[in-house]
Amino acid sequence: MIDIIKQVNATHREIGNQAVATGEGRSLLLRRSYDAPIEEVWSACTDPERISRWLAPVEGDLRLGGKYQLKGNAGGEILRCEEPRLIKVTWMLGEGMSTEVEVRLAPDADGGTVLELEHASPAQIVDEMVATYGAGGTIGIGGGWDIALLGLDLFLGGTEFDPATWEDTPEVQEFARQSCHAWGPAVQAAWGTSAEDLAAAIAFAVQHFAPDTSGDDNG
Template sequence: MIDIVNQVNAAHRELGNAPVASGEGRSLLLRRTYDAPIEDVWSACTEAERLGRWLAPVEGELRLGGRYQLKGNAGGEVLRCEPPRLLKVTWEMGEGMPTEVEVRLSDDGPQRTVLELEHASPAGIVDELVRAYGPGGTIGIGGGWDLALLGLDHHLRGADLDAETWEDDPEVREFARHACRAWGAVVQAAWGTSEEDVEAAIAFAVQHFDPR
């Protein structure tokens, strides 16, 4: 059973600027702490067998300069790999815009680890999308990463997950709805987005996670 409120509140969320290979970028950042040593969290984020138990089955060469592909999700290249503290990859969805994901780990005592996940996209593309379609994409992407980090929490606690189907669970969908609302508040604070636009974006993102 998921403690939805505490799981949503466990993450810090923010929007900001971060450089990407092509220049200036816009980013979303999630930060949360896990009750696990840094080596265990690093292993869960970088070993194919473990990634397949909470994120998605993965193929490819999980090494610096190697390419990977998550089943039914993104693929890309490993840009930086500095065990057990830093992993940076390109995050490519088909022919869509090139983006970058960086995972940073730090100790919070001998048995706790702080994880920061930053997803950065070229500024010009993001700004154009926001002008055209509002904040829906950002809220949806953020909510998707919330789900991933929830899955990581379950995995580190020893829960058995089917990474390809567990998001269909009603409790997980309810968590996704709350996470999207949390990102809606961040979007509104950062961009001064109207209540109506935020609510429309949340509704769109929730529909993505709950196709009923």
């Protein structure tokens, strides 16, 4: 059983500014702690066999400057690799815009690890999308990363699951719905979104994760 509220509250979420290769960028930042030493978390985030057990199968030339491809997900180039503290990659889905993901690790005072994940996209594109379609897409991306970091926590704790199918389970769908709501304060802080528009954005994101039940979602 997943303690959904505890897991949702374990992550700090914010939207800020982070430069990308093409210039100014907007970023989603997630931060949470893991009850595992930094070397263990680094291995889980960089070893292909272990990545496949909580995120997705990955193939490619997994070294600095090499290319990678996650099955059914993004691919890109490995831009930085500083064991055991930092890895940065380009992140592209199909022929869409190229974005960047950076994972930073640091030991905490209790022998565990603090992980920060920052996903940055070109600022102009993000701002235009939000102005046109609202913040629902941003919340959906954040919710997707929430699920990934939940999977990493379960994997580090010894739970076995199939990352290709587990997002369809009722527990993970409920976690995703709650995490979409948890992005609300970050969206309001970033764009001053009205309560009405924020509710619509959250509903839009929830629809992606649990379309059969989103009509009953009351927060």
